[in-house]
Protein backbone atom coordinates (compact mmCIF):
# COMPACT_ATOMS: atom_id res chain seq x y z
CA UNK A 1 0.00 0.00 0.00
CA UNK A 2 2.79 2.40 0.94
CA UNK A 3 4.84 1.46 -2.13
CA UNK A 4 1.80 2.16 -4.31
CA UNK A 5 1.22 5.44 -2.50
CA UNK A 6 4.82 6.48 -3.25
CA UNK A 7 4.38 5.63 -6.96
CA UNK A 8 1.13 7.58 -7.10
CA UNK A 9 2.39 10.66 -5.27
CA UNK A 10 5.50 10.85 -7.46
CA UNK A 11 9.12 11.60 -6.54
CA UNK A 12 8.41 15.25 -5.68
CA UNK A 13 6.11 14.27 -2.78
CA UNK A 14 8.06 11.22 -1.59
CA UNK A 15 9.79 13.20 1.15
CA UNK A 16 6.47 14.55 2.43
CA UNK A 17 5.04 11.02 2.53
CA UNK A 18 8.05 9.74 4.50
CA UNK A 19 7.84 12.69 6.93
CA UNK A 20 4.14 12.02 7.43
CA UNK A 21 4.82 8.33 8.05
CA UNK A 22 7.63 9.16 10.49
CA UNK A 23 5.25 11.32 12.56
CA UNK A 24 2.62 8.61 12.38
CA UNK A 25 5.07 5.97 13.64
CA UNK A 26 6.23 8.34 16.40
CA UNK A 27 2.63 8.86 17.48
CA UNK A 28 1.98 5.09 17.48
CA UNK A 29 5.14 4.43 19.54
CA UNK A 30 4.29 7.18 22.05
CA UNK A 31 0.78 5.76 22.34
CA UNK A 32 2.30 2.34 23.12
CA UNK A 33 4.72 3.85 25.65
CA UNK A 34 1.88 5.75 27.36
CA UNK A 35 0.02 2.44 27.66
CA UNK A 36 3.13 0.66 28.97
CA UNK A 37 3.51 3.31 31.68
CA UNK A 38 0.19 2.03 33.06
CA UNK A 39 2.05 -0.95 34.56
CA UNK A 40 4.37 0.96 36.95
CA UNK A 41 1.60 3.50 37.57
CA UNK A 42 -0.97 0.86 38.52
CA UNK A 43 1.61 -1.10 40.50
CA UNK A 44 2.52 2.00 42.50
CA UNK A 45 -1.13 2.84 43.00
CA UNK A 46 -2.14 -0.64 44.13
CA UNK A 47 0.86 -1.04 46.45
CA UNK A 48 0.49 2.38 48.05
CA UNK A 49 3.74 3.80 46.69
CA UNK A 50 4.21 7.37 45.42
CA UNK A 51 2.56 7.75 42.03
CA UNK A 52 3.37 11.40 41.29
CA UNK A 53 6.56 10.74 39.28
CA UNK A 54 4.76 8.08 37.16
CA UNK A 55 1.80 10.40 36.73
CA UNK A 56 4.06 13.21 35.49
CA UNK A 57 5.97 10.87 33.13
CA UNK A 58 2.70 9.50 31.76
CA UNK A 59 1.31 13.02 31.34
CA UNK A 60 4.46 14.12 29.45
CA UNK A 61 4.27 11.11 27.12
CA UNK A 62 0.55 11.66 26.54
CA UNK A 63 1.17 15.33 25.72
CA UNK A 64 3.97 14.32 23.31
CA UNK A 65 1.64 11.74 21.76
CA UNK A 66 -1.00 14.46 21.32
CA UNK A 67 1.55 16.74 19.64
CA UNK A 68 2.69 13.91 17.34
CA UNK A 69 -0.96 13.12 16.60
CA UNK A 70 -1.64 16.76 15.77
CA UNK A 71 1.42 17.11 13.48
CA UNK A 72 0.72 13.78 11.81
CA UNK A 73 -2.93 14.70 11.21
CA UNK A 74 -2.02 18.08 9.73
CA UNK A 75 0.63 16.51 7.50
CA UNK A 76 -1.94 13.88 6.41
CA UNK A 77 -4.42 16.62 5.51
CA UNK A 78 -1.72 18.58 3.68
CA UNK A 79 -0.88 15.48 1.64
CA UNK A 80 -4.58 14.90 0.96
CA UNK A 81 -4.85 18.48 -0.27
CA UNK A 82 -1.84 18.03 -2.56
CA UNK A 83 -3.48 14.88 -3.85
CA UNK A 84 -6.73 16.69 -4.53
CA UNK A 85 -5.04 19.52 -6.37
CA UNK A 86 -2.24 17.78 -8.25
CA UNK A 87 -3.02 14.11 -8.72
CA UNK A 88 -5.43 14.66 -11.61
CA UNK A 89 -2.86 16.83 -13.39
CA UNK A 90 -0.12 14.28 -12.79
CA UNK A 91 -2.33 11.47 -14.01
CA UNK A 92 -3.37 13.54 -17.06
CA UNK A 93 0.27 14.37 -17.90
CA UNK A 94 1.25 10.72 -17.57
CA UNK A 95 -1.65 9.38 -19.65
CA UNK A 96 -0.97 12.00 -22.34
CA UNK A 97 2.47 10.41 -22.84
CA UNK A 98 1.15 6.86 -23.27
CA UNK A 99 1.09 5.45 -26.80
CA UNK A 100 -2.25 6.07 -28.50
CA UNK A 101 -2.63 2.34 -29.02
CA UNK A 102 -3.07 2.03 -25.23
CA UNK A 103 -6.47 3.74 -25.28
CA UNK A 104 -8.84 0.81 -25.80
CA UNK A 105 -12.39 1.29 -24.49
CA UNK A 106 -11.65 -1.14 -21.62
CA UNK A 107 -8.57 0.86 -20.57
CA UNK A 108 -10.46 4.15 -20.89
CA UNK A 109 -13.23 2.75 -18.63
CA UNK A 110 -10.66 1.79 -15.99
CA UNK A 111 -8.88 5.11 -16.36
CA UNK A 112 -12.09 7.01 -15.84
CA UNK A 113 -12.86 5.06 -12.64
CA UNK A 114 -9.33 5.45 -11.32
CA UNK A 115 -9.38 9.17 -12.08
CA UNK A 116 -12.55 9.58 -10.03
CA UNK A 117 -12.91 7.04 -7.22
CA UNK A 118 -9.21 6.06 -7.23
CA UNK A 119 -7.94 9.59 -6.68
CA UNK A 120 -10.58 10.19 -4.00
CA UNK A 121 -9.42 7.02 -2.27
CA UNK A 122 -5.81 8.26 -2.23
CA UNK A 123 -7.06 11.42 -0.53
CA UNK A 124 -8.94 9.32 1.97
CA UNK A 125 -5.94 7.09 2.64
CA UNK A 126 -3.56 9.97 3.37
CA UNK A 127 -6.14 11.91 5.40
CA UNK A 128 -7.60 9.04 7.46
CA UNK A 129 -6.91 5.43 6.59
CA UNK A 130 -3.18 5.08 7.16
CA UNK A 131 -3.55 6.00 10.85
CA UNK A 132 -5.32 2.79 11.94
CA UNK A 133 -2.94 0.71 9.78
CA UNK A 134 0.21 2.12 11.36
CA UNK A 135 -1.15 2.36 14.91
CA UNK A 136 -2.66 -1.13 14.50
CA UNK A 137 0.85 -2.52 13.92
CA UNK A 138 3.27 -0.21 15.74
CA UNK A 139 1.31 0.39 18.97
CA UNK A 140 0.70 -3.34 19.76
CA UNK A 141 4.36 -4.03 18.91
CA UNK A 142 5.51 -1.34 21.34
CA UNK A 143 3.16 -2.72 23.99
CA UNK A 144 4.42 -6.28 23.39
CA UNK A 145 8.05 -5.15 23.79
CA UNK A 146 7.13 -3.38 27.03
CA UNK A 147 5.39 -6.51 28.35
CA UNK A 148 8.50 -8.48 27.37
CA UNK A 149 10.44 -6.10 29.62
CA UNK A 150 8.08 -6.70 32.57
CA UNK A 151 7.60 -10.44 32.05
CA UNK A 152 9.27 -12.24 29.17
CA UNK A 153 6.77 -15.14 29.14
CA UNK A 154 3.71 -12.95 28.68
CA UNK A 155 5.65 -10.71 26.28
CA UNK A 156 6.53 -13.78 24.19
CA UNK A 157 2.84 -14.80 24.27
CA UNK A 158 1.87 -11.39 22.87
CA UNK A 159 4.57 -11.53 20.20
CA UNK A 160 3.44 -15.03 19.18
CA UNK A 161 -0.18 -13.88 18.96
CA UNK A 162 0.73 -11.11 16.53
CA UNK A 163 1.65 -13.26 13.47
CA UNK A 164 -1.37 -15.54 14.04
CA UNK A 165 -3.72 -12.56 14.17
CA UNK A 166 -1.95 -11.05 11.18
CA UNK A 167 -2.47 -14.25 9.16
CA UNK A 168 -6.18 -14.38 10.09
CA UNK A 169 -6.52 -10.73 9.16
CA UNK A 170 -4.78 -11.28 5.80
CA UNK A 171 -6.96 -14.30 5.06
CA UNK A 172 -10.16 -12.31 5.73
CA UNK A 173 -8.96 -9.24 3.83
CA UNK A 174 -7.83 -11.37 0.88
CA UNK A 175 -11.43 -12.40 0.26
CA UNK A 176 -12.55 -8.80 0.33
CA UNK A 177 -9.74 -8.05 -2.16
CA UNK A 178 -10.83 -10.82 -4.53
CA UNK A 179 -14.47 -9.74 -4.27
CA UNK A 180 -13.58 -6.07 -4.76
CA UNK A 181 -11.56 -6.83 -7.91
CA UNK A 182 -14.55 -8.68 -9.33
CA UNK A 183 -17.01 -5.92 -8.42
CA UNK A 184 -14.61 -3.30 -9.82
CA UNK A 185 -14.31 -5.11 -13.16
CA UNK A 186 -18.08 -5.68 -13.26
CA UNK A 187 -18.74 -2.01 -12.49
CA UNK A 188 -16.35 -0.82 -15.21
CA UNK A 189 -17.97 -3.21 -17.69
CA UNK A 190 -21.48 -2.12 -16.72
CA UNK A 191 -20.42 1.54 -17.09
CA UNK A 192 -19.03 0.86 -20.56
CA UNK A 193 -22.21 -0.99 -21.53
CA UNK A 194 -24.41 1.90 -20.35
CA UNK A 195 -22.41 4.33 -22.52
CA UNK A 196 -22.58 1.88 -25.44
CA UNK A 197 -26.35 1.49 -24.93
CA UNK A 198 -26.88 5.28 -24.92
CA UNK A 199 -24.60 5.90 -27.90
CA UNK A 200 -26.13 3.15 -30.02
CA UNK A 201 -29.77 4.08 -29.48
CA UNK A 202 -30.13 4.85 -33.17
CA UNK A 203 -29.00 1.38 -34.25
CA UNK A 204 -30.95 -0.36 -31.47
CA UNK A 205 -34.17 1.42 -32.37
CA UNK A 206 -33.62 0.89 -36.09
CA UNK A 207 -33.55 -2.84 -35.38
CA UNK A 208 -36.48 -2.74 -32.95
CA UNK A 209 -34.35 -3.52 -29.88
CA UNK A 210 -36.03 -1.05 -27.54
CA UNK A 211 -38.67 -3.24 -25.94
CA UNK A 212 -36.88 -6.55 -25.47
CA UNK A 213 -33.91 -4.96 -23.73
CA UNK A 214 -30.21 -4.96 -24.55
CA UNK A 215 -28.72 -8.27 -23.40
CA UNK A 216 -25.07 -7.11 -23.09
CA UNK A 217 -26.15 -4.34 -20.68
CA UNK A 218 -28.54 -6.61 -18.78
CA UNK A 219 -25.83 -9.28 -18.47
CA UNK A 220 -23.33 -6.69 -17.24
CA UNK A 221 -25.76 -5.35 -14.62
CA UNK A 222 -26.59 -8.88 -13.52
CA UNK A 223 -22.89 -9.73 -13.20
CA UNK A 224 -22.41 -6.54 -11.20
CA UNK A 225 -25.10 -7.47 -8.67
CA UNK A 226 -23.81 -11.08 -8.56
CA UNK A 227 -20.29 -9.76 -7.89
CA UNK A 228 -21.50 -7.50 -5.07
CA UNK A 229 -23.61 -10.29 -3.56
CA UNK A 230 -20.78 -12.77 -3.71
CA UNK A 231 -18.35 -10.29 -2.16
CA UNK A 232 -20.71 -9.58 0.74
CA UNK A 233 -21.51 -13.24 1.37
CA UNK A 234 -17.94 -14.45 1.09
CA UNK A 235 -16.23 -11.68 3.00
CA UNK A 236 -18.67 -10.77 5.80
CA UNK A 237 -18.26 -14.05 7.79
CA UNK A 238 -14.50 -13.94 7.32
CA UNK A 239 -14.29 -10.36 8.52
CA UNK A 240 -16.37 -11.32 11.56
CA UNK A 241 -14.02 -14.24 12.15
CA UNK A 242 -11.08 -11.81 11.94
CA UNK A 243 -12.65 -9.58 14.61
CA UNK A 244 -13.54 -12.61 16.74
CA UNK A 245 -9.97 -13.91 16.59
CA UNK A 246 -8.75 -10.70 18.28
CA UNK A 247 -11.28 -11.21 21.10
CA UNK A 248 -10.26 -14.88 21.44
CA UNK A 249 -6.60 -13.86 21.60
CA UNK A 250 -7.50 -11.40 24.35
CA UNK A 251 -9.24 -14.11 26.39
CA UNK A 252 -6.40 -16.58 25.80
CA UNK A 253 -3.83 -13.99 26.92
CA UNK A 254 -5.84 -13.29 30.10
CA UNK A 255 -5.87 -17.02 30.95
CA UNK A 256 -2.17 -17.22 30.16
CA UNK A 257 -1.38 -14.18 32.35
CA UNK A 258 -3.46 -15.64 35.20
CA UNK A 259 -1.61 -18.94 34.95
CA UNK A 260 1.78 -17.26 35.41
CA UNK A 261 3.36 -17.17 38.92
CA UNK A 262 3.25 -13.35 39.18
CA UNK A 263 2.42 -10.83 41.86
CA UNK A 264 -1.38 -10.22 41.72
CA UNK A 265 -0.70 -6.47 41.45
CA UNK A 266 1.56 -6.98 38.41
CA UNK A 267 -1.00 -9.34 36.86
CA UNK A 268 -3.71 -6.66 37.11
CA UNK A 269 -1.40 -4.05 35.59
CA UNK A 270 -0.28 -6.40 32.81
CA UNK A 271 -3.89 -7.34 32.03
CA UNK A 272 -4.61 -3.65 31.48
CA UNK A 273 -1.71 -3.65 29.03
CA UNK A 274 -2.98 -6.77 27.26
CA UNK A 275 -6.28 -4.95 26.74
CA UNK A 276 -4.39 -2.06 25.17
CA UNK A 277 -2.49 -4.57 22.98
CA UNK A 278 -5.66 -5.97 21.44
CA UNK A 279 -7.48 -2.60 21.16
CA UNK A 280 -5.62 -1.22 18.11
CA UNK A 281 -5.64 -4.72 16.59
CA UNK A 282 -9.43 -4.89 16.94
CA UNK A 283 -9.71 -1.48 15.29
CA UNK A 284 -7.47 -2.66 12.45
CA UNK A 285 -9.54 -5.84 12.04
CA UNK A 286 -12.73 -3.76 11.96
CA UNK A 287 -11.39 -1.69 9.11
CA UNK A 288 -9.63 -4.46 7.21
CA UNK A 289 -12.35 -4.72 4.54
CA UNK A 290 -12.21 -1.01 3.76
CA UNK A 291 -8.43 -1.08 3.88
CA UNK A 292 -8.23 -3.90 1.38
CA UNK A 293 -10.56 -2.04 -0.96
CA UNK A 294 -8.42 1.07 -0.61
CA UNK A 295 -5.28 -1.00 -1.26
CA UNK A 296 -6.88 -2.35 -4.47
CA UNK A 297 -7.78 1.18 -5.62
CA UNK A 298 -4.23 2.32 -4.91
CA UNK A 299 -2.81 -0.70 -6.77
CA UNK A 300 -4.87 0.07 -9.86
CA UNK A 301 -3.88 3.73 -9.80
CA UNK A 302 -0.21 2.82 -9.27
CA UNK A 303 -0.49 0.35 -12.18
CA UNK A 304 -1.63 3.26 -14.38
CA UNK A 305 1.46 5.21 -13.37
CA UNK A 306 3.56 2.09 -14.07
CA UNK A 307 2.36 2.01 -17.71
CA UNK A 308 5.37 2.99 -19.76
CA UNK A 309 5.26 5.46 -22.63
CA UNK A 310 6.97 4.29 -25.84
CA UNK A 311 10.67 5.09 -25.51
CA UNK A 312 11.53 8.49 -26.95
CA UNK A 313 14.94 9.82 -27.97
CA UNK A 314 16.46 12.46 -25.67
CA UNK A 315 16.37 14.79 -28.67
CA UNK A 316 14.79 14.29 -32.09
CA UNK A 317 16.88 13.79 -35.21
CA UNK A 318 16.27 16.62 -37.70
CA UNK A 319 13.73 15.82 -40.43
CA UNK A 320 15.62 15.28 -43.68
CA UNK A 321 12.92 15.07 -46.36
CA UNK A 322 9.77 16.79 -45.05
CA UNK A 323 6.65 15.17 -46.40
CA UNK A 324 8.06 11.72 -47.15
CA UNK A 325 6.91 8.41 -45.65
CA UNK A 326 8.82 5.16 -45.94
CA UNK A 327 8.01 1.64 -44.74
CA UNK A 328 11.00 -0.72 -44.87
CA UNK A 329 10.35 -4.46 -44.36
CA UNK A 330 7.73 -3.71 -41.71
CA UNK A 331 6.32 -6.57 -39.63
CA UNK A 332 3.57 -5.91 -37.12
CA UNK A 333 1.13 -7.90 -34.96
CA UNK A 334 -1.36 -6.68 -32.34
CA UNK A 335 -1.03 -9.92 -30.42
CA UNK A 336 0.47 -13.01 -31.94
CA UNK A 337 -1.33 -13.09 -35.31
CA UNK A 338 0.66 -11.00 -37.80
CA UNK A 339 -1.24 -8.16 -39.49
CA UNK A 340 1.57 -6.81 -41.68
CA UNK A 341 4.54 -8.85 -42.94
CA UNK A 342 7.50 -7.45 -44.78
CA UNK A 343 5.68 -4.34 -45.99
CA UNK A 344 7.79 -1.82 -47.90
CA UNK A 345 6.73 1.29 -49.79
CA UNK A 346 7.75 4.91 -50.24
CA UNK A 347 5.48 7.93 -50.42
CA UNK A 348 7.50 10.82 -51.90
CA UNK A 349 6.80 14.39 -50.74
CA UNK A 350 3.81 16.20 -52.26
CA UNK A 351 2.32 13.08 -53.83
CA UNK A 352 -0.94 11.35 -53.16
CA UNK A 353 -1.03 7.66 -52.28
CA UNK A 354 -4.28 5.76 -51.93
CA UNK A 355 -4.46 2.60 -49.84
CA UNK A 356 -7.18 0.14 -50.81
CA UNK A 357 -7.85 -3.42 -49.79
CA UNK A 358 -10.42 -5.68 -48.17
CA UNK A 359 -11.67 -5.06 -44.66
CA UNK A 360 -9.09 -6.19 -42.10
CA UNK A 361 -6.20 -6.04 -44.57
CA UNK A 362 -4.29 -3.55 -42.41
CA UNK A 363 -5.05 -0.13 -43.96
CA UNK A 364 -5.78 1.58 -40.64
CA UNK A 365 -2.85 -0.24 -39.04
CA UNK A 366 -0.48 1.38 -41.56
CA UNK A 367 -1.72 4.84 -40.57
CA UNK A 368 -1.41 3.93 -36.85
CA UNK A 369 2.21 2.89 -37.33
CA UNK A 370 2.95 6.22 -39.04
CA UNK A 371 1.41 8.04 -36.06
CA UNK A 372 3.34 5.66 -33.75
CA UNK A 373 0.34 4.33 -31.87
CA UNK A 374 2.48 1.20 -31.65
CA UNK A 375 6.06 0.28 -32.54
CA UNK A 376 6.75 -2.18 -35.35
CA UNK A 377 8.03 -5.63 -34.43
CA UNK A 378 10.38 -5.68 -37.43
CA UNK A 379 11.69 -3.20 -40.01
CA UNK A 380 11.16 0.54 -39.72
CA UNK A 381 8.72 3.35 -40.41
CA UNK A 382 10.23 6.70 -41.38
CA UNK A 383 8.56 10.07 -41.57
CA UNK A 384 10.46 12.95 -43.18
CA UNK A 385 13.40 10.60 -43.73
CA UNK A 386 13.77 9.79 -40.00
CA UNK A 387 12.73 6.63 -38.16
CA UNK A 388 9.64 7.56 -36.08
CA UNK A 389 11.41 6.08 -33.04
CA UNK A 390 14.06 8.79 -33.41
CA UNK A 391 11.49 11.59 -33.30
CA UNK A 392 9.86 12.99 -30.19
CA UNK A 393 6.05 12.72 -30.17
CA UNK A 394 5.86 16.49 -30.59
CA UNK A 395 8.17 16.53 -33.62
CA UNK A 396 6.44 13.54 -35.19
CA UNK A 397 3.01 15.09 -34.73
CA UNK A 398 4.30 18.37 -36.20
CA UNK A 399 4.80 16.45 -39.46
CA UNK A 400 1.28 15.03 -39.53
CA UNK A 401 -2.31 16.20 -39.93
CA UNK A 402 -4.95 13.59 -39.41
CA UNK A 403 -8.50 13.47 -40.73
CA UNK A 404 -10.26 10.34 -39.48
CA UNK A 405 -13.69 8.96 -40.23
CA UNK A 406 -14.96 9.37 -36.68
CA UNK A 407 -14.37 13.06 -36.22
CA UNK A 408 -14.49 14.13 -32.58
CA UNK A 409 -15.29 17.76 -31.94
CA UNK A 410 -14.89 19.38 -28.54
CA UNK A 411 -17.90 20.88 -26.80
CA UNK A 412 -16.87 24.38 -27.82
CA UNK A 413 -17.47 26.88 -30.62
CA UNK A 414 -16.88 26.13 -34.30
CA UNK A 415 -13.99 28.55 -34.30
CA UNK A 416 -12.31 26.95 -31.28
CA UNK A 417 -12.68 23.54 -32.90
CA UNK A 418 -10.87 24.65 -36.05
CA UNK A 419 -8.22 26.47 -34.02
CA UNK A 420 -7.27 23.10 -32.47
CA UNK A 421 -5.30 22.64 -35.74
CA UNK A 422 -2.96 25.52 -34.81
CA UNK A 423 -3.82 27.37 -31.61
CA UNK A 424 -1.63 30.38 -32.45
CA UNK A 425 -3.20 30.93 -35.90
CA UNK A 426 -4.55 34.41 -36.64
CA UNK A 427 -8.28 34.95 -37.12
CA UNK A 428 -7.67 35.46 -40.84
CA UNK A 429 -5.86 32.12 -41.10
CA UNK A 430 -8.74 30.37 -39.29
CA UNK A 431 -11.26 32.00 -41.67
CA UNK A 432 -9.19 31.01 -44.71
CA UNK A 433 -8.93 27.38 -43.59
CA UNK A 434 -12.68 27.39 -42.92
CA UNK A 435 -13.32 28.78 -46.41
CA UNK A 436 -11.18 26.11 -48.08
CA UNK A 437 -12.97 23.32 -46.20
CA UNK A 438 -16.42 24.87 -46.72
CA UNK A 439 -17.01 25.57 -43.01
CA UNK A 440 -17.75 29.24 -43.74
CA UNK A 441 -20.88 28.06 -45.49
CA UNK A 442 -21.99 26.27 -42.26
CA UNK A 443 -21.13 29.38 -40.22
CA UNK A 444 -23.26 31.58 -42.47
CA UNK A 445 -26.24 29.29 -41.99
CA UNK A 446 -26.11 29.10 -38.19
CA UNK A 447 -27.73 31.87 -36.12
CA UNK A 448 -24.71 32.31 -33.81
CA UNK A 449 -22.16 31.99 -36.62
CA UNK A 450 -18.61 31.38 -35.42
CA UNK A 451 -19.83 31.36 -31.82
CA UNK A 452 -22.07 28.35 -32.42
CA UNK A 453 -21.43 25.61 -29.88
CA UNK A 454 -21.12 22.25 -31.60
CA UNK A 455 -22.13 20.16 -28.53
CA UNK A 456 -20.26 17.22 -27.04
CA UNK A 457 -18.43 15.34 -29.78
CA UNK A 458 -19.93 17.75 -32.35
CA UNK A 459 -23.45 16.38 -31.90
CA UNK A 460 -25.02 19.62 -33.23
CA UNK A 461 -23.46 19.08 -36.67
CA UNK A 462 -24.06 16.46 -39.33
CA UNK A 463 -21.39 13.83 -40.09
CA UNK A 464 -20.40 15.61 -43.30
CA UNK A 465 -20.19 18.96 -41.50
CA UNK A 466 -18.02 17.44 -38.79
CA UNK A 467 -15.68 16.09 -41.45
CA UNK A 468 -15.46 19.55 -43.02
CA UNK A 469 -14.42 21.00 -39.64
CA UNK A 470 -11.82 18.26 -39.34
CA UNK A 471 -10.48 19.05 -42.83
CA UNK A 472 -10.34 22.74 -41.87
CA UNK A 473 -8.19 21.79 -38.88
CA UNK A 474 -5.81 19.92 -41.20
CA UNK A 475 -5.66 22.86 -43.62
CA UNK A 476 -4.92 25.22 -40.74
CA UNK A 477 -2.21 23.00 -39.30
CA UNK A 478 -0.54 22.93 -42.71
CA UNK A 479 1.61 19.90 -41.83
CA UNK A 480 3.85 18.34 -44.49
CA UNK A 481 1.82 15.10 -44.41
CA UNK A 482 -1.95 14.61 -44.27
CA UNK A 483 -3.32 11.20 -43.35
CA UNK A 484 -6.94 10.87 -44.29
CA UNK A 485 -9.41 8.08 -43.76
CA UNK A 486 -12.20 8.77 -46.21
CA UNK A 487 -15.70 8.28 -44.88
CA UNK A 488 -17.17 4.97 -46.00
CA UNK A 489 -20.69 6.32 -45.58
CA UNK A 490 -22.04 8.47 -48.39
CA UNK A 491 -21.66 12.21 -48.03
CA UNK A 492 -24.39 14.34 -49.55
CA UNK A 493 -23.31 16.05 -52.78
CA UNK A 494 -22.68 19.38 -51.05
CA UNK A 495 -20.42 17.94 -48.37
CA UNK A 496 -18.74 15.74 -50.97
CA UNK A 497 -18.01 18.82 -53.11
CA UNK A 498 -16.46 20.72 -50.22
CA UNK A 499 -14.38 17.80 -48.97
CA UNK A 500 -13.09 17.00 -52.47
CA UNK A 501 -12.26 20.69 -53.05
CA UNK A 502 -10.34 20.84 -49.77
CA UNK A 503 -8.51 17.62 -50.64
CA UNK A 504 -7.41 19.19 -53.89
CA UNK A 505 -6.13 22.17 -51.93
CA UNK A 506 -4.31 19.95 -49.41
CA UNK A 507 -2.77 17.99 -52.26
CA UNK A 508 -1.10 21.10 -53.62
CA UNK A 509 0.76 21.77 -50.39
CA UNK A 510 1.14 18.41 -48.59
CA UNK A 511 1.78 14.74 -49.04
CA UNK A 512 -1.53 12.87 -48.91
CA UNK A 513 -1.93 9.31 -47.70
CA UNK A 514 -5.56 8.34 -48.05
CA UNK A 515 -7.43 5.22 -47.00
CA UNK A 516 -9.58 5.58 -50.05
CA UNK A 517 -13.18 4.46 -50.38
CA UNK A 518 -14.34 6.75 -53.18
CA UNK A 519 -13.46 5.92 -56.72
CA UNK A 520 -12.52 9.51 -57.79
CA UNK A 521 -9.95 9.64 -54.99
CA UNK A 522 -8.46 6.30 -56.02
CA UNK A 523 -8.24 7.32 -59.68
CA UNK A 524 -6.58 10.65 -58.79
CA UNK A 525 -3.80 9.03 -56.69
CA UNK A 526 -0.20 9.08 -57.92
CA UNK A 527 0.19 5.58 -56.55
CA UNK A 528 -2.29 3.03 -55.30
CA UNK A 529 -1.24 0.41 -52.75
CA UNK A 530 -3.47 -2.67 -52.79
CA UNK A 531 -3.19 -4.44 -49.45
CA UNK A 532 -4.02 -8.11 -49.09
CA UNK A 533 -2.77 -11.09 -47.14
CA UNK A 534 -0.68 -8.97 -44.76
CA UNK A 535 1.30 -7.16 -47.43
CA UNK A 536 1.22 -4.92 -50.50
CA UNK A 537 -0.23 -7.26 -53.12
CA UNK A 538 -0.15 -4.74 -55.98
CA UNK A 539 1.00 -1.19 -56.52
CA UNK A 540 0.85 1.31 -59.35
CA UNK A 541 -1.39 3.86 -60.98
CA UNK A 542 -5.05 3.26 -61.70
CA UNK A 543 -4.36 2.60 -65.37
CA UNK A 544 -1.40 0.27 -64.86
CA UNK A 545 -3.25 -1.72 -62.19
CA UNK A 546 -6.36 -2.05 -64.34
CA UNK A 547 -4.21 -3.20 -67.23
CA UNK A 548 -2.61 -5.86 -65.01
CA UNK A 549 -6.05 -7.37 -64.40
CA UNK A 550 -5.29 -8.53 -60.86
CA UNK A 551 -6.83 -7.87 -57.43
CA UNK A 552 -7.21 -4.16 -58.12
CA UNK A 553 -9.36 -4.87 -61.20
CA UNK A 554 -11.62 -7.05 -59.05
CA UNK A 555 -11.81 -4.28 -56.41
CA UNK A 556 -12.59 -1.66 -59.07
CA UNK A 557 -15.29 -3.73 -60.76
CA UNK A 558 -16.93 -4.49 -57.41
CA UNK A 559 -16.87 -0.81 -56.35
CA UNK A 560 -18.31 0.34 -59.65
CA UNK A 561 -21.09 -2.18 -59.30
CA UNK A 562 -22.03 -0.95 -55.82
CA UNK A 563 -21.40 2.77 -56.21
CA UNK A 564 -24.96 3.43 -57.34
CA UNK A 565 -26.49 2.21 -54.10
CA UNK A 566 -25.55 2.09 -50.41
CA UNK A 567 -26.77 0.48 -47.24
CA UNK A 568 -27.28 2.85 -44.34
CA UNK A 569 -27.62 1.21 -40.94
Ligand SMILES: Nc1ncnc2c1ncn2[C@@H]1O[C@H](COP(=O)(O)OP(=O)(O)OP(=O)(O)O)[C@@H](O)[C@H]1O
Pocket residue numbers: 334335339357358359360361362363364365366
Ligand atom coordinates in the same frame (compact mmCIF):
# COMPACT_ATOMS: atom_id res chain seq x y z
N1 LIG B 1 -6.44 -2.72 -31.48
C1 LIG B 1 -6.44 -3.91 -32.07
N2 LIG B 1 -6.17 -5.02 -31.35
C2 LIG B 1 -6.13 -6.23 -31.94
N3 LIG B 1 -6.36 -6.46 -33.26
C3 LIG B 1 -6.64 -5.40 -34.03
C4 LIG B 1 -6.69 -4.07 -33.48
N4 LIG B 1 -6.99 -3.23 -34.49
C5 LIG B 1 -7.10 -3.98 -35.62
N5 LIG B 1 -6.90 -5.28 -35.34
C6 LIG B 1 -6.89 -6.38 -36.30
O1 LIG B 1 -5.89 -6.12 -37.27
C7 LIG B 1 -6.32 -6.42 -38.57
C8 LIG B 1 -6.17 -5.20 -39.48
O2 LIG B 1 -7.05 -4.19 -39.01
P1 LIG B 1 -7.17 -2.78 -39.70
O3 LIG B 1 -8.12 -1.98 -38.90
O4 LIG B 1 -5.82 -2.22 -39.94
O5 LIG B 1 -7.83 -3.18 -41.10
P2 LIG B 1 -8.49 -2.25 -42.19
O6 LIG B 1 -7.94 -2.70 -43.49
O7 LIG B 1 -8.30 -0.81 -41.85
O8 LIG B 1 -10.01 -2.66 -42.05
P3 LIG B 1 -11.33 -1.78 -42.36
O9 LIG B 1 -11.32 -1.48 -43.82
O10 LIG B 1 -12.43 -2.71 -42.01
O11 LIG B 1 -11.27 -0.57 -41.51
C9 LIG B 1 -7.76 -6.91 -38.43
O12 LIG B 1 -7.74 -8.32 -38.44
C10 LIG B 1 -8.20 -6.41 -37.08
O13 LIG B 1 -9.10 -7.31 -36.49
